[in-house]
Amino acid sequence: MEKFTSVDMHVHSRHSTRPSQWGLQKLGCSESYTGPEFIYKRLRDKGMDLVTITDHNCIDGCLEIAHKDGVFVSEEITAHFPDDGCKVHVLAYDISEEQHSRIQEIRFNIFELVSYLQTEDILHAAAHPLFSVNGKMSYENFERLLLLFKIMECNGARDKTQNEALEFILDNLCPLDFEYLQNKYDLKAAGNKPWEKSIIGGSDDHSSLNIGRMFTRVPGNHNLKKFLEQVNKGCSNAWGTPSTPKTMAHNLYSIGYQFCKHKFNLHRYTGQDSLLQFLDQTLHPGQKIPKNIKDSILGFIYKKTGSKGKTPAREFHRLLSRETELMLRTDPEITRMVQSSVNPHEYMGSRWFRFANKAGNRLLSHEAGRLVEQAASAGFLDMFQTLGSAGSLYTMLSPYFVSYGIFNQDRRTSKEFISSFKKRKGIRKSAYQMRVAHFTDTFYEINGVARTMQQLATTAAVTSKDLTIITCRPDSSKSLEMDGVQNFEPMGMLDLPEYPEIKLYYPPVLEMIDYCFERDTTHLHTATPGPMGLAALATATILGLPIFGTYHTSLPQYTGHLTGDHALEALMWKYIIWYYNQLDKVFAPSKSTADELRLKGVRSEKIKVYPRGVDTDKFNPAKRNGFFARHYKIQNKTKLLYVGRISKEKNLQILEKAFQKICEHTSKVHLVIVGDGPYRYEMEYRLKDYPATFTGYLQGEELSQAYASSDLFVFPSSTDTFGNVVLEAQASGVPAIVVDQGGPGENIIQGDTGLVVPAEDSHALKRAILSLLAHPEDLREMGQKARKYMESRSFKKAFEQTWEMYRECA
Structure with a gap:
């Protein structure tokens, strides 16, 4: 069996103190709370032959364990392109304390930094080179990285498409590319054969959940010096599992939980508080877990759900505890999260998503139902409490909103860079694949909008267009399923007394975001401004996708006709104008409708009259x-x-x-x-x-x-x-x-x-x-x-x- 030397060449400890996420910064949360000793043990347990820690602009984590076998001192340097301020993360390996001090003095100019690293013969690499640290990583800056760095990292915290894009570009470099780039930027390329790049792998773990998820492998059994030489010669490759938005969100939950443990000194309660034991097991691995943890957690939850008081925070905690108890009793996947002493990182992100999604769906359904009841009974003071609980739910799910947004932006950047690379190389570009997700509150009902949606699904299939109708109905509608339609199980339901044929269902928004991300959706369309329309708007906002909408139905006029309440009709108009002004384009089915929307307040530049047709075979x-x-x-x-x-x-x-x-x-x-x-x-x-x-x-x-x-x-x-x-x-x-x-x-x-x-x-x-x-x-x-x-x-x-x-x- 062939022997390899394996090293996770990118991992963070508690000495990485400044997070990149704005929310964590505002909370005063550190970037990591993982102890160097824990990292060392976890990496050794995972079969790593050598150990290093790459904290941001800091080597204290490495120095804490420098006395241990196989440890070498490294860091992740935040460098800058001086002309536009673009931040670049640079990994530097096997450095001294004196070299670290000098690096910190010159790191704000990437050209000076790289020159120094080359002069000192320090092995260095561009970390996650396609990732835009501060939103300024243009393709031109990436081209300059190709000149500056001989070694590039495939990163375990980034989307697989980003690593695949990097490998594609590196595999297709040739000497002519560097003649062109050196002339373009008046910059000498690093290395004798700059088109032959080395690739390393690192987990880029911050939470302790994914240490060793991705690592560097070099054939043979080597000491540190020989290992670094082999990397420099291009004999290394990246090995392991790339990240997903679910992985990143799980990490953010973990960091947030560890922050709370640190800030509020929750360590002293872990042995007494079974709910904290549950969180430790799922968000902070390596803790000692009681054999009867499931029953212990359930007993604790029963006590907590009986607590008095009705503040939004307390009410939210009560509901969350109740839903957690229910899932622990009924969902085998979630039960395994707390019963297993070791949770493979490939599955923990998905299991935590399952837990957060189910808990969020049930809580949102409960709060939405209460809000409707309170509005119907004019319980406006109670509505504020319910809205407060809804705000807590948004905070609870925000790690997913952040993660899906970042990962979808990573995908777009990767595609743009590959497109630019192919264009310059004269490589035939792949045909642009447009994928549209069309959200609608009505599909299975008998009405004009539903018939239009059904025709859209049929016509898309006939014309080989990648369009999926996204709707939300209970399982009872499965007999009506058809190709090109994705139906989601609703979280709850709202009856419309004046329109009994239509029922509005509360959609599972997080599942829809995940579905659109996994399909690599490029455009969203909303057919209705109801719950599904709001879900489409949330999905577009989080994934950064263009969103279009059709104004199918004169809802304000219908409201006036059906209720006889002109104030309610005016309120509906306010909502309609707000909603359609959030969209990139509003498709009006007729000129008169376009004029009406414009007159009421939808911005003119958004409105476009679109063609409508009829099935001339069916109607003949x-x-x-x-x-x-x-x-x-x-x-x-x-x-x-x-x-x-x-x-x-x-x-x-x-x-x-x-x-x-x-x-x-x-x-x-x-x-x-x-x-x-x-x-x-x-x-x-x-x-x-x-x-x-x-x-x-x-x-x-x-x-x-x-x-x-x-x-x-x-x-x-x-x-x-x-x-x-x-x-x-x-x-x-x-x-x-x-x-x-x-x-x-x-x-x-x-x-x-x-x-x-x-x-x-x-x-x-x-x-x-x-x-x-x-x-x-x-x-x-x-x-x-x-x-x-x-x-x-x-x-x-x-x-x-x-x-x-x-x-x-x-």
């Missing part, structure tokens, strides 16, 4: 087959059709009045209402003495046949932003009558494919219908023109145009 005149005669015994009558939600905001009272007047003029007409809603029974009662049929919901082929078998489509709604049904009717060869407010009027060619009449005017609607009934040949000709018009507006064509808009607007 060829499907006219006497559907109503066969199913509803409607024969020898001109059939007026309405399809949609039966509710007051659709202005169906206007249609009622117009139809009643029409029946005074002719008996050769029949009104068909397809759909359902809260106004159905009242409308049915009002028309009980008239030739009117209410079919309820129709779907699939039945709906297509109903359209094609009717003669005239009537849509009196003035609150629709677009009106899919108007396109579906025309595609079926049926002319349409719509009103002059809202989006549907823009989908009619006046006098050719239908008529546009004044809104809220039953007399105008009556006259328009009678005029067409009096000239059946004009009605047929309009239907033919309507079909031809829709053939130029296929859903597939509109989808592909919208796909290009993502690319253009990002």
